[in-house]
Amino acid sequence: MRRLLLISILTICVSVSAVAGSGFNHGDEKASRFRIGMNLQFTSHSSWQIDFGCHYMLSPYVGLGGSVGGWRQFRSPISPEGPNWWVLRSDRHPSNVFLRPSVLLMTGELIRIGKVGFGLTACPGVQLNVPHQRVAIEIANNWDYTDNVKVSTTKGEWIAVDCRAGLYMHAGPVYLQAGYVASSLNIYGMYRNLEYNHVSFKEFYPHSSWLQGGYVTVSYNF
Secondary structure (H helix, E strand, O other): HHHHHHHHHHHHHHHHHHOOOOEEEEEEEEEOOOOEEEEEEEEEEOOEEEEEEEEEEEOOEEEEEEEEEEEOOOOOOOOEOOEEEOHHHOOOOOOEEEEEEEEEEEEOOOOEEOOOEEEEEEEEEEEOOOOOOOEEEEEEOOEEEEEEEEEEOOOOEEEEEEEEEEEEEEOOOOEEEEEEEOOOOOOOOOHHHEEOOOOEEEOOOOOOEEEEEEEEEEEEEE
């Protein structure tokens, strides 16, 4: 169902962009070729994400570019542990950094109130996470701390497709976008492949369903 939603959003945005016609103007303002921005989002799996990106606008309606950023789960009841060992507290929440090539799709202004214009936007992309994870294990003797070791893996899911879709408003070169985000990112995709003392972390980290949540992007044209 979510895949169908993403396909529908993309189809609508591409169709509207094509119908919007030629020219390189948004309202009465000449649009610039480059757009830089910062994106912040929160998801259903108690994770936050921040990234900084730039798009080259081929037209007022289509831009190509990407962003770099990171994500982290900020709350989780999961804590892999075994006899006299447990994961270091700071490593219990999955996290990673990523590169995200993407396409920026925008309609022309649908409504204008004074100097502020409003329209629709979507930004589908591919999230390429670092294909490596490592956590520290604390070891104890009768629950008194004695030592720690690190375990790591390069196995698991590290590529995801996602799409941000919503509304934009702009006044001159400053744009504010907000809306819904859906992603195939499995935040436990690599952590499930970790193992210590013959105990697999798959016993603790579940299969992750699609992420969904909300996002806000602030950008500037130049």
